[in-house]
Structures are given as structure tokens and as C-alpha cells.
Amino acid sequence: MVVPNDRRYSQTHEWFKVDGTTVTIGITQFAADQLTDITYVDLPKVGAAVEGGSHFGEIESVKATGELYTAVSGTVKAANTRLADEPGLVNSDPFRAGWMLKLECRDVSPLDKLMDGPAYDSMIAET
């Protein structure tokens, strides 16, 4: 499996893509495959504050429920509204169309501690 190297990855299989002060968050293909067919994604509303190191939402599949974590604090600028009707986008295109949140962040430096693409790739290769 090859994962994009233009973003950072958490141990809990979220990805974080930085564009200036905006951070886009989603989950990886590996996580989506593990969850199997996703049926529901519960996301915070625009304007909500989320705190780094805590969970911001919930993801459900036919088989399991998981929590969504953020490594950075910020204010929700946008949530992917397409996921309400097409949660399967997270399975089919998790790195692009299946994104979840865009956060406006004051400090993106916590992301420096996360894995880059190759590091994440070798982590999932070991599981």
C-alpha cells in the first residue's frame, strides 16, 4: 500500500494535510479497510472548537464503531457534508473525496511529531 506523502499520519490512522493555517483531516485507506463499509460519520458543526489530542467525531461501519481523533486544536471551518449521504466515499476515496474536517489552526506544530507517509506505511506494513 502506498500512502500520499503530502501529509502527516497519526497512530490512530487519521491523516492531516496542512495548507497555510488550514488543516484537512481524514482517515487512511488502511483504517477504512479495517472498518469495512462505512455507514455513518458524525462530525462537529462549522464554528465548533476541537482540541488537539481529543476525539472530534465518530465513524460507524457495518461491523464496528470508531472514534476520530485530532492531533491539532482548531476551529471547524468546514465539514464534508457529502458524507451524510455518501459515507462510502471514505472507503472509496479516503485521501481525497472522503475528507472529514477542515480546521482553522493557530498552531500546526503538533503535526511535526506525527509520521510522514513512509513512516506510516512501514507502521501498517507491520500490522
Added chain:
Amino acid sequence: MHTTPLNAFHRDCNARLVEFAGWEMPVVYTGIIEEHNYTRQHCSVFDVSHMGRVEFRGPDAGRLLERLSTRNIGQAKPGMCRYSHVCRDDGGILDDVIVSCFEDHYLVVCNASNREKLLGWWQQQRRGFDIEITDRTFETAMMAIQGPEALQTMGRLLPFPIDDLKRYRFKTGNIMGADYFVARSGYTGEDGVEIILPASFAAPAVQMLVSQSAGLERPIKPAGLGARDTLRLEAGMPLYGHELTEDWDSITAGQEWAVDLTKEFIGSAVLKRIKAEGPRRKVAGFELEGKRIARPGAPILHNGQEAGVITSGTQSPTLGKNIAMGLLASPLALPGTKVEIDIRGTKTPAAVVPLPFYKLGT
């Protein structure tokens, strides 16, 4: 971890393999919902070789099985399969099984997770019975071919006709030295067959099924345990460890049809009492509002009071509804009762609905 004779086939099909009851099994090939829908519309093959296959042979085989089973086994004629529960003296369910009656022996198919427990139980109970119990699990394989097109498609691929096979009947045959068992049964709520064959023949057989049917308009496709679970749940079929456990009995589990109280068996005294008094709790079906799925263990509330617990839940691919099964206080276990389900702290409105959620031909 055990592997089934079809392990290489699963890997060739890019299945995602997981540990299940000590076996490495395919949970999904292409997508659970896709496999689920294909089974409802056409025909899928499931590897169910992890399930236990145990032979009962000897003069007392029928008599012992009658004592061990909630269903009437003694009246079964050769060629018939009977779904039954196996329970303890106190009514706790040890497993649900299918007993197939042959001319000179019986075959019991049990859950993978319960095989060793049952073998031990049977060893305890066989004292004084002239019988031989042989575990055939590892020398055989088992697959389920399920879906509305299963009979027709399999009819073209098997060397003997099956269109005259009735539900819960089986046939046997021999192809080049390999004994085949074909029963019209399954665990999906669809028509279909379950096949048992020698372990060494299983891989070529499934290859043949998939490749020979590939030329057909609707080929047989593999489906995993994920789809098997959503299919059985829509069909309102109980799953051991969820709706069936040692913690309660067959009547509480809503499976009274699988209990014959006109005969004596281990647990029958307790079951008769529960039947007469009425079970305190009962397994019921639920339809939930919203999209959050009720997972096993979620509390069921009635007027704010805890009144039960969820045993299984999913988003029904066929019905597009959020469904669940759970154990509920009996007076409430009637269609129409409004309840709330505590999904990780959020109270979700739900209603009791009749089981099954999905019935063939509706």
C-alpha cells in the same frame, strides 16, 4: 490458528483475513454491502469450513442425540436435517447445531467457537451409551452457496440433480472417490445449499464453482463472514454468543420453535417451567431512528428505566434501516413498544418490530 482448505483461494481473491474462533477466515472480499446485496440478488459462496462437523455412530447414537437435543431427532428419517439447540440441565444454551440423519449415523454441525466445548460435553454425557463420536472437522471442508439463483446455478455444476431437494433435506454422492454431502439449508435467509466434502477436494471444487460459473450471466462470487452476519441478522436468525448464550435459554432467545417439549432431554424440565411461567425476558427485533448503530451491550431503556440489552445491530443493506436484536423484558417485547437505546451515552428512539426483518419473497 487453524486455516481452512480454502485459505489459498481467499488469498487469491484478496480477501481480508481475520481471526475468528481460532480460525483464519475471510471477513470481506470486495465490500460487505456489495457481497450482501449480491447474495440477496444472485448467488454467493461462503467458506464455512470453520464450523465443527462431528459424527455420531453406533447403536445408541439416536438415543443419545435425542437426549442432547431440544428438537426431536428420533423421528428424523435418513436424508433429513434438523436445526436444534444443545443445552445444559439449567436450560443455558451450549450451542445451536444442525443434526443430519444418515442411514447408519448422524452428523452434527456446530459453531466453530463451541466445537471443543461440545466435544467435552458429549464425552461427559455419552457414559453408558454404545456410541462412537468422531470429529471430522479437519478432514472435511464446508461451503454454503446462497442466493435466489443458488439452486439453479448449482444444479448445472453438480453431477446430480438438486432441484428435487426439499428445505432441510440432504443428498450424498461420490465423485471420483470423494464423498459429497449437499443439504438445502443456510444462514442467510435465502435459498441455497451447504456442501461438505473431503478437505483435499475443497480447493479445486470452489475453483471449479467460481470459474465454471464465470461464464454464466450471474457467476457465483465469494462472500465473507461480514456479509454472512448482516444477512443472518436481516433474516432474524440468532447468532451464538449474541442471541444465544449459556446465560439464557432457548425460549428466552425466541427460538421456542426449535424446542420440542413433548420429549425428555437435558434441560427439558427447566424449559417446561419457563414455558409455563413465561420467560422473564425475550429476544426481540428493533428498528432505530437515525444512523448510529446499536452494538451488542447497549442498554435498552423504557420510560428511562433499563429494560434490556442489545445483542446484535447493523445498518440493514436490503431494507436501508437501522436494525437490531436484543433481550428485552417480556411484557415490552411486543411489536410497537417504544423504547430508547443508549448508544454510547446518546438515547436513540427505537421501536420493537416483528422478526424477521427480511423474509424471502417479500
